[in-house]
Each structure stands twice: as structure tokens, then as C-alpha cells.
Amino acid sequence: MTIEIELKFIATPQAAEKLAEKLAAWPHQHFAARELTNIYYETDDNQLRRWDMGLRIRGVDQRYEMTLKAAGKTVGGLHQRPEYNVDLTEPQLDIARLPAEIWPQGTDIAALQSRLQPLFSTHFQREAWLVQFGDSEIEVAFDRGEVAAGEFSEPLYEVELELKSGQRDDMLKFAEALVTMGGLRLGSLSKAARGYQLAQGNLPRPIRTLPLQKIAAKASVEQGMINAMTAALNHWQYHEEVWLRGNKDAKAAVIDALETLRQAFSLFGALVPRKASSDLRQKLTRQEELLADDENNAEATCFSLTSVEAQLALTHWLVESQWQKWLDDKSKSKLQGSFKRFSDIMLSRIAADLRETFVDIQLFNEFQDKATRLNRQLLAVNLLAGAYPAEEVNVWLDGWLELQHAIREKQERGLMHLVNLAVRPAPFWLNSGIKR
Secondary structure (H helix, E strand, O other): EEEEEEEEEOOOOOHHHHHHHHHHHOOOEEEEEEEEEEEEEEEOOOHHHHHEEEEEEEEEEOEOOOOEEOOOOOOOEEEEEEEEEEEEEOOHHHHHOOHHOOOOOOOHHHHHHOEEEEEEEEEEEEEEEEEOOOOOOOOOOOEEEEEEEOEEEEEEEEEEEEEOOOHHHHHHHHHHHEEEOOEEEEOOHHHHHHHHHHHHHOOOOOOOOOOOOOOOOEHHHHHHHHHHHHHHHHHHHHHHHHHOOOOOHHHHHHHHHHHHHHHHHHHHOOOOHHHHHHHHHHHHHHHHHHOOOOOOOOHHHHOHHHHHHHHHHHHHHOOOOHOOOHHHHHHEEEEEEEEEEEEEEOHHHHHHHHHHHHOOOHHHHHHHHOHHHHHHHHHHHHHHHOOOHHOOOOOOOOHHHHHHHHHHOOOOOOOHHHHHOOOOOOOOOEEEEOOO
């Protein structure tokens, strides 16, 4: 088994033409383009997908390899997943040759093999460079081709960075230098994820609301902060993809994702010094300013250097825990404290603020003036409430969400009644049944 560490970018065709010239700035070895074919396998009920696994056979120059990628984690466009590779003499699936311990306990390997069928494929040319950067070796691969499933297909232009040896930090710094060529954006969707979308009929991706962020009750404050900011980044990248595919309403969800990040920095600001994130927050502010321009279209915005630098800086900040070097021992101790206890305190403050803000309002204009504050506080609840039973959280949230909807719909009557309903439920963070 190896742990594959990759950073994926979606490229414009124009950017692809600049890649070789840009890479000439560093010592490197070039490898001519080769034809690659990958066939991905799945059961009719998507069993591998539900296990967060991907299984493929890759053919290169009459040589074949079976690869299984197991559950890992993705932050921004940085993919870190266990990977198992088996050389094959012919393109025939044989999962019995994979290590038995990778499968969930009780898996009938022979039965699973009989249910696996080709689901989608990728066909592309791969041109590669092995680059020396810092103390590391980084493979840069440019893939040009298509992903296909039945009658559906879509073009493929990707630049992948894979850490062959050295430090992940070097790869991220190299990426920051590479993106200045323009025409790149971070890709959180793997080829497999895009193939699954096509295999399921290529239905339009829906706009999503930010869900409650699930996290273990015994998580640390630091884990809660990482969880919150990663969720906001995922929300941003998902809706960027939706916006690029033609849904103009997704731009508002991208803006909400940036607002979610702002709330996350506000929530944890007392524990992480502002100087630890000043450069990152400046980049995020420039991204907010870019989104405020109604003249910008999806492609110009999402492939802009402003956007990719902001996402890459946030990814780097999260995966390398860049705040740590700014912390004293007292702050480190607080970050290792209970996220549950931290959430109790912050949720109590949010509830008090909402009550104070809305209970004495009389005029509709006043409700409109406070709408932004309501939106921010509800985003904060979504980031904090993941350690509590969802049904109890939703009971408490429902009244405030109904008030939020009424203000957005300019419903002038009955708003005070909605406020009275919103403040009625008992605090879920006091009677959740989770031991403190």
C-alpha cells in the first residue's frame, strides 16, 4: 500500500499550451505523451462507492495495472488516499489479488467479484514532467482526453501534481508558483467522481444548503475549526462547479461559502491570532470583492488567479496547520480542549444575541437591516452543532430558518409571531444527552 498525495487542477485548453514553458523554470525530466485507458468497475448498487472506494484497470502500452483507491480525505484539491496496485498480464479484473484486509469485515470476495461490471471509462493522453523543487520530487502530469459513460461524455483537461518524494509543503509551495501561469483551478472532483456523475445520467447538480457539520463529541477545538473551514471550502468548490455548468443561482451559494469562512474565522478568532491568518484572509477578501462584481461570468471568476490563489492558500493553511507556529503554550492548550464545551459557550452567546437582536423589533425595515446578522449566526450554528443529535438541532433551528425565509420573501406581517416561535424551543446544547 502507498499513500497517494495529489493536487488536482482543472485546466483550460489555453493553459495547457503554456505548461511546458512554465515548467522550464525548474530542473526537470520530461516524458513524452502516452495513451492511457482506464476502465472503472462498480456493482449495480454502487457498493464500492458506498465504501468510498474506486476500482479501475489501467492500460498503458499493452501493460495493465489494477488499482483500488480506498477511503481517504480531500481538502481543497489535495487528495490523500491509500492506494493498492497489482500488475496484470491482461485486462481482466481479479480482486482476489488485492490484500484481504482492505475489505470490510465479512466481505465475500468471490461474490463481490461476480457483481462488478464496467461502469465508465477515461481515455486520455498523459504528458509528464518530474520536477525538482526544494527538497522534493514532484510529478506534473497533464491529461487531455475524455470521461465517458454510455451515451454521455465530457472533455478532460487536468494537471495533477503528485508528491513522489519529499515534503507535502514543498508540493503546495510549488503549486502556488505554478498557478501564476493562469487558466487553472483546483479540482475537488476526481476522474472517478465525474465518471459516476455521467453513469448516473449526468443530471444537473443541485444547489445545496450548508449541512450540519458532523463531528465526534470528543473532538478538540482544533479539529472543530479544521472541520468547519474544510466544510466551507467544499461548499465553495462544489457550487463553483455548479456555476460553471450553467446554473447562475450557484453564485449566491459560492458567496455564502465565503461568508461561512468569515464566520469560522470569527468563531475561532480568540484562539488563533489574527496574524496567523492575515495573508489568507486578505486573499479571501479579494475573492469576495471579485464575486461582488456582477459583470464577471463563471469561467472568468473561477479560473481567475484571485480565486485559485485563495483556495490554494486555504488548502495549504489547513493541511499544514500553519497557525501552529503562531501559538503560545496557552493557546495550544485551548485548541486541544473540548470542542463540545467550546460549542456550548458559543451557542449560548449566539442564542442570546439572536434574542437581543429580534425580540423588540417592530418595523419591517428593521428586520431587513438585521437579516445579514441572522444569516451569519445561523451559519455559525451549522458549524458548531455537529456533536449534537440532528433532530434536536433542527427543532431549535426551524423557527429561525422560517423567520429568515419570511424576511427574504419580504413577508411584512407575522414576523414578531415568528420571533416568538423561534425563541421558544429549549437549548439543545443543554439537554442533548451527551456527557460533558
